[in-house]
Amino acid sequence: MRTLTSHMEIEVSVLQALSYCFYEILDNVHIHSGKPLGTAITYFDQSQNTLKILVADDGMGIWQSLKENPRYADITEEESLRACLQDSVTDGKGMGFGLYATSRMMKDAGMKFVLHSGNHKLIIRDGKTEVRDNGFWQGTILYMELNTSREIDPQSVVDHRTDAEGEYNEGFIETDELTSLW
Numbered sequence: 001m002r003t004l005t006s007h008m009e010i011e012v013s014v015l016q017a018l019s020y021c022f023y024e025i026l027d028n029v030h031i032h033s034g035k036p037l038g039t040a041i042t043y044f045d046q047s048q049n050t051l052k053i054l055v056a057d058d059g060m061g062i063w064q065s066l067k068e069n070p071r072y073a074d075i076t077e078e079e080s081l082r083a084c085l086q087d088s089v090t091d092g093k094g095m096g097f098g099l100y101a102t103s104r105m106m107k108d109a110g111m112k113f114v115l116h117s118g119n120h121k122l123i124i125r126d127g128k129t130e131v132r133d134n135g136f137w138q139g140t141i142l143y144m145e146l147n148t149s150r151e152i153d154p155q156s157v158v159d160h161r162t163d164a165e166g167e168y169n170e171g172f173i174e175t176d177e178l179t180s181l182w
Contacts, residue, residue: 001015001018001019001022001171001172002172003042004018004042004044004051005172005173009046009049009148009149010044010051010148011148011149011150011151011152012173013151013152013153013154013165014051014109014146014147014148014150014151014152015168015172016154016164016165016168016169017105017108017109017152017154017157017158017164018051018105018146019164019167019168019171019172020101020154020157020158020162020164020167020168021098021101021102021105021157022053024097024098024099024101024102025055025098025099025102025142026038026040026055027094027098028094028098028099028140029055029057029059029140031093031094032059032060032065032091032093032094033057033058033059033060033061033065033139033140034059034060034065035057035058035059035139037057038055038056038057038059038139039054039055039056039057040053040054040055041053041054041055042054044148049147049148049149050111050145050146050147050148051144051145051146051148052143052144052145052146053142053143053144053146054141054142054143054144055141055142056139056140056141056142057139057140058138058139059138059139059140060139061117061118061137061138061139061140062077062080062081062084062115062117062118062140063075063076063077063080063081063117063118064118065091066080066083066084066089066090066091067080067091068091068092068093069090069091069092072089072091077117077118077119077120078120078131080117081115081117081120081121081122081131082122082129082131084096084099084115085099085100085102085103085115085122086100087100087159088100097161099115100159101157101158101159102142102144103124104156104157104158104159105146105152105157106124106144106146108150108152108153108156108157109146109147109148109150109152110124110144110145110146110147111125111145111146111147112124112125112143112144112145113125113143113144113145114141114142114143114144115140115141115142115143116134116137116140116141116142116143117137117139117140117141118136118137119133119134119135119136120132120133120134121134121141154168
């Protein structure tokens with residue numbers, strides 16, 4: 001996030017929502033993948049007002065993780081990709097809120113969202129969601145393209161359950177910078 005905050009061309013409200021969601025995505029790698037590390041790559045294209053983010057791990061994957069919760073023991077791999085974007089869907093080690101909030105952010109600022117785990121990938125583009133067979137990936141790959149010039153409501157992204165704006169502002173904006181934004 002420190003790298004992204006150095007690009008003031010990115011709408012502050014996008015950064016506020018992204019800060020919360022990016023932390024949750026990275027936490028998912030740590031908590032749910034069964035692996036201690038993953039990889040995160042960002043690319044900001046100022047001329048296109050686009051931020052591309054890729055987070056990958058080589059852990060157990062979404063399907064195997066969800067099946068640790070008896071409620072999802074009979075879910076298919078394809079169903080697991082759709083389900084993990086819903087509120088409160090979890091393997092039992094978390095609250096099931098991170099990918100849900102991220103999917104809400106993508107509705108507001110997203111251009112493309114891809115979630116690849118196992119033999120399937122879920123793609124959200126132009127308001128349409130599809131899950132298709134794909135080459136095998138051991139673990140999970142999350143890819144997002146965001147419009148960085150669109151103003152969004154970070155509190156709506158987190159369903160008004162936490163103060164995404166305040167958390168971002170406290171962590172990444174100096175008080176005098178915050179005053180100059182208004």
